[in-house]
Amino acid sequence: MDLNALTDFALVATNGGLGKASRASGKSKATLSRRIADLEEQLGVRLIERGARGLKLTEAGEMLMARTEGPMHEVTEAMTAVREGLSAPRGRLRIASPALFSQLAMGKICARFCAAYPEVTVEVMAEDRMVDLVEEQFDVAIRINPSADSSLVGRCFAKDRLVVVAAPSVRKPASGAVRSVPAIVFSSFQPTNWTLDDGRLVLDPDPRLRLSSFLMIRDAAVAGAGAALLPQSIAWDHLTRGDLVQWGTVSGVEAALWVLHTSRRLPSPKVRAFVEFLCAQYPEASLVLG
Incomplete structure (x- = not known):
């Protein structure tokens, strides 16, 4: 042909x-x-x-x-x-990234990337929906626990854990039978237990606050409104300062962040450079320190 x-x-x-x-x-x-x-x-x-x-x-x-x-x-x-003879990345790089990761990390990451590759201009769209990379002309998408898709390839660059946290003033229940606790949950929360540390502690969250973002839930937990289920990376700074106490880790649940693109054999220099750069930001493949 x-x-x-x-x-x-x-x-x-x-x-x-x-x-x-x-x-x-x-x-x-x-x-x-x-x-x-x-x-x-x-x-x-x-x-x-x-x-x-x-x-x-x-x-x-x-x-x-x-x-x-x-x-x-x-x-x-x-x-x-x-x-x-384009050996150096250049041109516009369009990235779709989850809203929370965009707010917490993408500003700093993209600033460093542009400093390293001054001929690349970056545009990041904070999108929680599943964008169509080809139809909407995105070069790269960052997704959490993506489903298998033969049209996309990429790498897992970091992982996160789900933990239950609370302010020091909130009393942690003793291990044993299912324990009811005052809780801060998502607006869409459906009744379910939080099983921590391979079943050593099982909590029955009693919603006192229903909020629509992890950041609001974290701040309400710091203020002492109850226990909260959060990605550990979001709570990490408050845990290290003592504003929050970690009650345990949810068993068998992990959030993996992937950087994905459409090109299988011929990724453009700018895409290849960004994938390598992003992975290098998380050398331990973890969103938290330690």
């Missing part, structure tokens, strides 16, 4: 017509039309319908575009890098 024909098909499909594609690329409309016709002839299917109101992708055209857009982007970046 002619790679040029496939490239020109994607160019026309992306721009929504021969005229716009011609102006964007400098190629003549006749050349673009001929290459698309050649591609249709090779595949034996119609890719674009030509009507009075412009061009419209057929079902086969939409399928071809969906399956080749990512790989074609990788090939284009790779060819550009080779042609221009």
